[in-house]
Amino acid sequence: MLHASSVLHTLRVRPPLVAALASMLLTLCPLPASASAARHAPAVPRDYDRTRCGNTTGRVLLTLDDWSYDRVERAAEVGAYLRGRGVRAAFFLINEQASQHPEVARTLRRQGHWVGNHTWSHPHLTGLSEEAARKEIDEGVKSSLFRPPYGDYGPREERIAASLGARVCTWTVDTLDWEGGDGRFPDVATLRARVRNAPAADKRGGVILGHLFSRFPDALPGIVDDLRDQGYSLCRNTGRTTPVIKDPLRC
Ligand SMILES: [Zn+2]
Numbered sequence: 001m002l003h004a005s006s007v008l009h010t011l012r013v014r015p016p017l018v019a020a021l022a023s024m025l026l027t028l029c030p031l032p033a034s035a036s037a038a039r040h041a042p043a044v045p046r047d048y049d050r051t052r053c054g055n056t057t058g059r060v061l062l063t064l065d066d067w068s069y070d071r072v073e074r075a076a077e078v079g080a081y082l083r084g085r086g087v088r089a090a091f092f093l094i095n096e097q098a099s100q101h102p103e104v105a106r107t108l109r110r111q112g113h114w115v116g117n118h119t120w121s122h123p124h125l126t127g128l129s130e131e132a133a134r135k136e137i138d139e140g141v142k143s144s145l146f147r148p149p150y151g152d153y154g155p156r157e158e159r160i161a162a163s164l165g166a167r168v169c170t171w172t173v174d175t176l177d178w179e180g181g182d183g184r185f186p187d188v189a190t191l192r193a194r195v196r197n198a199p200a201a202d203k204r205g206g207v208i209l210g211h212l213f214s215r216f217p218d219a220l221p222g223i224v225d226d227l228r229d230q231g232y233s234l235c236r237n238t239g240r241t242t243p244v245i246k247d248p249l250r251c
Pocket of ligand 1: 066118
C-alpha cells in the first residue's frame with residue numbers, strides 16, 4: 001500500500017492542505033492500529049511547518065547533512081566560516097560517525113550552530129519495523145530537531161520522534177548536491193545557481209539542504225553572497241546552542 005504521507009511528501013503541498021488530505025487519505029485507507037495511534041501522539045504546534053522547521057522569521061536557514069567522510073575537520077571549518085559571516089546553520093549528523101568524534105557536535109554548538117538528529121545509520125525508516133525505526137531515531141544525535149534520511153517519514157516516524165522530544169525538520173530548497181549522474185558531484189557554480197534560481201517563496205523563511213561530503217561546503221561563500229545580494233537575511237548566529245532547540249526557531 002502506498003503510504004499516505006509519502007504520497008503527500010511527493011506532492012509537496014502546503015501544511016494545512018497536507019493535514020486535510022492526510023485525514024482524507026486515512027479515512028479512505030485506514031492505517032494499522034499502531035500507526036493510527038500517531039493521531040494521539042504528543043502534539044506539535046498546529047501551525048508547525050515541517051519543511052521550515054518552525055522558522056517563522058523570514059530568514060534563510062542553511063542545513064548541512066550526513067558527514068564529511070574524507071576529512072572529519074571539514075564540519076568545524078564550515079562552522080567557523082559561517083560563524084565568521086554571522087550565520088547560524090543546522091548540521092544533521094549521522095550518529096554512527098558523529099558518536100566516534102564527539103568533538104564535532106560540541107564544536108559546532110560552541111560555534112553557535114544547531115546540531116540535529118539524522119538517525120544512527122541513515123536508513124529508509126519507513127521500510128523498518130517499528131522497533132528498528134525507534135532504535136535508529138533513539139540512537140541518533142540528541143536534539144529537538146529530527147531530519148529523516150531521504151525525507152522518508154510518515155506518521156509513525158513523526159510519532160516516535162515526538163515521543164523522544166524531537167520535531168520533524170525537512171527542507172524547502174534541495175540543492176541535489178549529492179547527485180552528479182556521472183559519478184561526480186555537481187560543481188560549485190551549479191550549486192550556487194540552483195540556490196540563486198530557487199523560488200523566492202522557498203527561500204524567504206525557508207530551509208536549504210546540502211551535504212557535508214559534497215561540493216556544497218565549497219559553494220557556501222557564493223551562496224551566502226548571492227542570498228544577501230538578492231535581499232535575503234540568513235539565520236543569525238547569536239552564540240552557543242544546546243541540544244534543546246526551541247520552537248519557533250531563534251533564527
Ligand atoms: Zn542524509
